Amino acid sequence: MKPRLFQPIASQLVRSVFKWVILCIFGFSSLQAWLNYSAIERNFNMTIQDVAHTHLPLLALAIWDIEPETIRKQMALLVQNPHIAHVQIRASTGQQFAAGTVIPETSSERLLFSIPSPAGDGRQVGTMELVINRAELRGELIRSFLIVLIEVVLLAIFILVALISILRRELEKPMRQLADFVKNLQANRLSTRLELTMPPGHRYNEIDLVVDGFRIMQDSIQKHIDNQDAVVADRTRRLERAMAKLRQLSMTDGLTGCYNRMMLNERMPGEMQRAVRYERALALIFCDIDFFKSVNDLYGHTAGDQVLVAFAECLQSELRADVDWLVRYGGEEFIVVLPETSLTAAIEAAERMRLQVEQHLKIQIADGRVLNITASFGVAEKAQNDTPEMLIQRADEWLYFAKHHGRNQVQPAADHSAATIIAS
């Protein structure tokens, strides 16, 4: 993601406020300056009028008495006032007097006063023209405007500095803490609580609302994750059970519960290798129920299934637990694998199985009759360089031999003589 230019919220706010402050300073200073200007000008005019009217009676007397010296003194006093630049008196006798700086006719503001007769007969003894010193007025206005401006600017600076520090403390710092917390939050540490360090005297505000909202969200996500974890754990358990069952089903025969042929193919090479590696014997019994087809034909397929289950149980009862293993090879054919077992011991075991079947495998048929079952057994011991197929093949041949020599028997017989016969 393209990095974006970061601008602290406090500085953005301060910048916006600053624009308004400048505008306010300008407006407020202008207003204040205008008010000051009105007041100063009013004062100025009143001062001029006062000064003029104070001097007029004395000037009238001096003109009346024709005392030019007094007239000039009075005029000198008048121009001492900083607001008056020039005084000109025209007596009705034709005499003219002037004092102060010489001002061009056009650019100056002039006030004309008539000088009344001291006799009080309503006539005038002359006129007095005052040229006003506006530079003084302007200077006063500029001074007062500058004072107002400085006051307002200082006030604005003070307010802005206070605002910046408040915004930093109350807004920027907590927001940065919040952002850092969110940035560093990790999925496996979702329950870590968000704690902001707030300034003393802090009151509950929008930032606290955000913090509270964030905590609620954290809790709800955590709860959701916990629920999902529980769901996943439950599903994993069920899946494992299903897989175990599936594996069990894939390894075993559904009717008898014995291992199936697939399992034989899978396990047999390992069994053979172990026997070779540790130089141990390994024997295999191939057994088959006698005349099983006629059981099906005479008593039905269900009875046949019953016989198969009972036969497997009979064989199982003669096996060494966790050592020998029984496989339903197909139909009514079973294979028993006997690790660490010699041919003689395997023949003995097969004989025990045969006896067990002959003596105990009796199936009660629906019509009350009891069905006697027998089985034939072919035994072989692993020879050097045997493959699983070769060993099975040899046991099958002995089974065939047993079938064709009367059934219900174990071949080779216990004295091994038959083994020699078949081998030859």
Ligand SMILES: Nc1nc2c(ncn2[C@@H]2O[C@H](COP(=O)(O)OP(=O)(O)OP(=O)(O)O)[C@@H](O)[C@H]2O)c(=O)[nH]1
């Ligand atoms: N009930 C039942 N019968 C099966 C099953 N699998 C195979 N069979 C039957 O087993 C019978 C096997 O018969 P055969 O191979 O002729 O063997 P047999 O009748 O036992 O004769 P011998 O082996 O020579 O003694 C056939 O009729 C198959 O239909 C099964 O799962 N259940």
